[in-house]
Amino acid sequence: MKKSAAIILVVISLFYLAMEAQSAINTGYLSDGRPSVPTNVQASDGTYMDKVQVTWTASPGATSYTIYRATRRWGTKRALGTTSDTTYDDTTALAGKIYYYYITATNANGTSGFSVYDKGWWRRPIGIGSPEFRAIGGVSMGAYGAMNIGLGRPDFFNTIASLGGPLDMSYLLKFMEVDMLGNYDNPEAYPSRDTLVDMLKDLTISFGNPVYYNTVSTYYPPGITAENARVSTTLSNFFDWELNPEGSLPVITYEDPDPGDWVEVLLALDANGDGRRNLGERVLRQFHEPFVDANANGMCDSGETFDDFGLDGVSGTSDEGEGDEVFTYNPNHDNYLAEDPLIRAETLPLTDLQPLNLYIDAGTEDEFQFNIHAENFVQTLLGRGLFVRVKNDFPENFPGISHFDEKRVYVRYPGGHVGFDEENIGLSFEQAKQGIEGAIVVANRFTTLFSFASDHFIGGDFGTDPYELYRYPSEIGVAYFNSPSLNRKMKFGIYLPPGYSRSSTNYYPVLYLLLGYNMSVEGMANSWIRTALDAFILTGEMQKMIIVIPDGLNYKNQSGHFFVNQIDQERGDKFKDYFFDLVTYIDTFYKTK
Numbered sequence: 001m002k003k004s005a006a007i008i009l010v011v012i013s014l015f016y017l018a019m020e021a022q023s024a025i026n027t028g029y030l031s032d033g034r035p036s037v038p039t040n041v042q043a044s045d046g047t048y049m050d051k052v053q054v055t056w057t058a059s060p061g062a063t064s065y066t067i068y069r070a071t072r073r074w075g076t077k078r079a080l081g082t083t084s085d086t087t088y089d090d091t092t093a094l095a096g097k098i099y100y101y102y103i104t105a106t107n108a109n110g111t112s113g114f115s116v117y118d119k120g121w122w123r124r125p126i127g128i129g130s131p132e133f134r135a136i137g138g139v140s141m142g143a144y145g146a147m148n149i150g151l152g153r154p155d156f157f158n159t160i161a162s163l164g165g166p167l168d169m170s171y172l173l174k175f176m177e178v179d180m181l182g183n184y185d186n187p188e189a190y191p192s193r194d195t196l197v198d199m200l201k202d203l204t205i206s207f208g209n210p211v212y213y214n215t216v217s218t219y220y221p222p223g224i225t226a227e228n229a230r231v232s233t234t235l236s237n238f239f240d241w242e243l244n245p246e247g248s249l250p251v252i253t254y255e256d257p258d259p260g261d262w263v264e265v266l267l268a269l270d271a272n273g274d275g276r277r278n279l280g281e282r283v284l285r286q287f288h289e290p291f292v293d294a295n296a297n298g299m300c301d302s303g304e305t306f307d308d309f310g311l312d313g314v315s316g317t318s319d320e321g322e323g324d325e326v327f328t329y330n331p332n333h334d335n336y337l338a339e340d341p342l343i344r345a346e347t348l349p350l351t352d353l354q355p356l357n358l359y360i361d362a363g364t365e366d367e368f369q370f371n372i373h374a375e376n377f378v379q380t381l382l383g384r385g386l387f388v389r390v391k392n393d394f395p396e397n398f399p400g401i402s403h404f405d406e407k408r409v410y411v412r413y414p415g416g417h418v419g420f421d422e423e424n425i426g427l428s429f430e431q432a433k434q435g436i437e438g439a440i441v442v443a444n445r446f447t448t449l450f451s452f453a454s455d456h457f458i459g460g461d462f463g464t465d466p467y468e469l470y471r472y473p474s475e476i477g478v479a480y481f482n483s484p485s486l487n488r489k490m491k492f493g494i495y496l497p498p499g500y501s502r503s504s505t506n507y508y509p510v511l512y513l514l515l516g517y518n519m520s521v522e523g524m525a526n527s528w529i530r531t532a533l534d535a536f537i538l539t540g541e542m543q544k545m546i547i548v549i550p551d552g553l554n555y556k557n558q559s560g561h562f563f564v565n566q567i568d569q570e571r572g573d574k575f576k577d578y579f580f581d582l583v584t585y586i587d588t589f590y591k592t593k
Contacts, residue, residue: 033109035062043101043120049588052090052120054101059112062105068114069093070100077102077114095124127592129583133509134592135453137161137359138563139445140370140417142514142552144341145563147377149579150356151344156583159357159456161449162341164370164417165516167360167377169340170299173210173333175369176200177287178298181211181266184283190367190416194257197266198559199517204265205554205572206562207339208332211266212286213311213320218332218567221267229253230262232275240284241313243269251284252277286311288329289321300327332567339564342373345380354386357456359404361411361445368417378410398443401451401541411448418442425524443532450511450533450542457509460543464498469534472502476530478521481585485577486555492582493525493549495533500544500591507593509545510586512579515552517560524549546590550582 040057047053054067067088068077080090093099103115136157138146143165150160166172180187180196187193203210208218217225223235231253238244238251250270254277255261267284268277290313291306293299300306306327310319321328337343345353358381362374378388389406393413396402402411418441425446431439454460475496483490497508515524536542554561554572563579566572586592 033061033107035059035105035107035112037112038062038065038103038105038115041101041103041115041118043099043118044122045119046121046123048122049125049584050091050122052093052099052101052122054088054090054103054118054120056086056103056115058086059105061107062112063107064105066104066106066111068102068104070102070117071097073100073117075100082106090120093120093122095122097121123588125588127587127590128507129510129587129592131156132158133457134512134583135159135161135357135457135509136512136514137163137449137453138165138514138516139163139519140165140516141560141562142516142519143167143370145514145552145579146512147341148339148344149563149576151341151348151353154348154352154356157356159359159453161359161452162361162374163445163449164362164366165373166368166370167373168342169336170342171369171373171376173287173336174298176203176210177285179369181283181285185279188367197256197263201263201265202517202554202557202559202561205557205568206564206566207335208567209265210287210330210332210336212284213330213332218335219265219571221265224253224264224267229264234270234275235267238267238284239312239314239317239319240269240286241290241307241309243282243284245314247314247317249273250275286313286330287333289313289327291327335567342377342380345377345384350384353384356407357452358388358408359411359449359452360409361413361448363415363417364412365415366417370417371412374410374412381408394444394448396444398440398447401536402444402448403451403455403541404448405455407456409452413441413444415441418445425519425529447532447536449513450536453509453511454542454545457543457545460509460545461499461506462537462540462543464534464537464544468499468502469538472499474498474530474534474537475500476525476527476533478525481582483578483581485574485581488555490555490578490582491521491551493521493547494586494590495525495530495547496590497537497544497546498534500546504591507591509543510590510592511545511547512583513547513549514563515549517552519552521549521551546586546592548582548586550579 036059038056038059042055044053064082064084066082067080069080070077098119098121100117101120102117105112134157136146136150143162146160147162147167150157204219212221214220214222220229233253235251237247239247250273251267252270254263254268256263268281271281289306291300291304294304308323308325309315310322311330312319360374362371364371381388386408388408388410390410394402394411478491478493480489480491537544552560556571561575563575565574565576
């Protein structure tokens with residue numbers, strides 16, 4: 001009888017517990033008004049280098065949560081803290097130690113029971129990541145990214161290398177206005193108008209539209225929206241001092257080069273009124289107020305007179321800048337100048353600029369006029385009292401390798417721009433062995449970058465041998481990591497030198513190599529590059545180092561992102577932050593000095 005009574009009591013107790021649980025499910029509260037137990041508790045597993053982050057799903061009616069930690073599954077729970085949020089950072093956890101985390105919810109009626117636990121831990125970085133053993137270099141778009149990032153963080157990099165890129169954003173704006181849009185119907189064979197228009201679109205995503213100012217969009221011209229940008233659209237009363245001073249002619253959206261290829265970021269004058277752009281019908285340019293270009297350099301210099309009529313250049317339209325008594329640029333230009341390597345070189349404290357090792361090259365016939373950018377940049381360095389060794393062409397031709405001891409070097413090589421189009425740089429090294437002239441130029445440029453970085457890393461592990469190459473070979477390939485800034489998985493290329501896996505106590509300097517416009521990680525992280533790098537190490541031309549190749553393509557449009565936090569977040573993303581996410585990842589998981 002006593003046994004039966006006990007069973008009945010247990011059944012009744014379980015019934016009431018079930019009813020209470022159902023009440024919590026239905027209302028989010030326990031029957032006495034306390035909040036339900038927090039659910040979906042998740043503790044980070046090696047994600048961070050300095051903390052364990054714990055998250056959970058909110059309990060309805062809870063006003064606060066208490067976080068508990070135990071060192072064993074059923075060990076004593078110790079309270080860490082209280083928060084009204086659903087995230088908690090445990091910065092007191094020891095590196096590499098596994099902890100068990102529980103959460104309780106509280107309101108005025110009391111506190112819930114403990115949640116189900118989740119295990120968490122944080123990882124001590126494998127690498128060290130010292131700035132004196134970290135270099136950044138790049139080609140074309142990547143040359144810009146390397147110099148802009150490097151000068152922006154002189155505490156982060158000891159060596160910066162720039163191979164033929166836009167280092168002077170004021171001159172880049174001039175190139176787009178005068179050389180590109182001013183000669184729209186007669187471009188050079190390379191770069192084609194299609195290439196230039198694509199570049200303009202990507203620059204607009206990155207920095208804002210340099211041609212027009214639209215108060216409601218950094219991407220579209222005035223009067224254009226997502227609804228009418230990719231259809232035939234006619235704008236009336238669109239004033240322009242050069243092409244439409246009376247505002248009487250229609251201004252239109254247009255396709256180029258093929259039907260369906262809507263330019264989106266430009267407008268054309270429809271002189272014959274047929275609703276489409278024809279050969280000879282010009283593109284409107286409103287980069288700035290009209291001025292008298294006395295020295296014919298395409299840029300408004302101090303002392304040159306201007307008409308204070310606003311960006312459209314027509315008096316009485318109340319356009320941006322009209323009547324303010326100062327020369328007005330398109331306000332979007334400020335975004336370009338805020339990320340200008342030349343301005344950084346002009347304004348960076350000399351105590352920060354002087355210690356940096358700087359390498360620059362440019363072709364004397366660069367089709368994008370990046371040689372003029374390089375000359376302007378070098379003149380800025382010289383103007384600040386810094387010596388720059390200027391060399392006409394490379395001292396050595398591939399398979400020879402050029403070396404420089406000086407801190408600042410500029411090489412003018414004969415020829416045009418190399419590295420802008422989608423190219424397989426590894427294949428170029430293979431072709432250079434066969435004596436193909438263009439490939440030799442590519443090989444000269446990259447080997448000089450590699451040697452300059454290597455020569456300016458203090459000390460170093462030079463040389464290898466057949467045994468090490470066989471037993472502990474180098475590795476090259478494409479890898480992936482989760483970028484917190486982009487909240488997505490991103491790829492990168494990586495080269496690990498011979499002997500990397502031989503010892504857990506060997507550490508290596510790192511070169512971050514930023515690629516050019518539309519160049520692929522796969523085109524650099526391949527067996528041809530690996531063979532060349534192994535050979536340089538074997539012959540003592542280069543010390544053993546890790547080479548990391550960030551992805552230079554915007555995942556939203558598969559085009560170049562210039563390694564900046566892009567102004568247009570709808571079409572772009574925070575790619576400068578992504579780059580620093582990658583640096584953190586490399587220092588965490590690889591043996592960096």
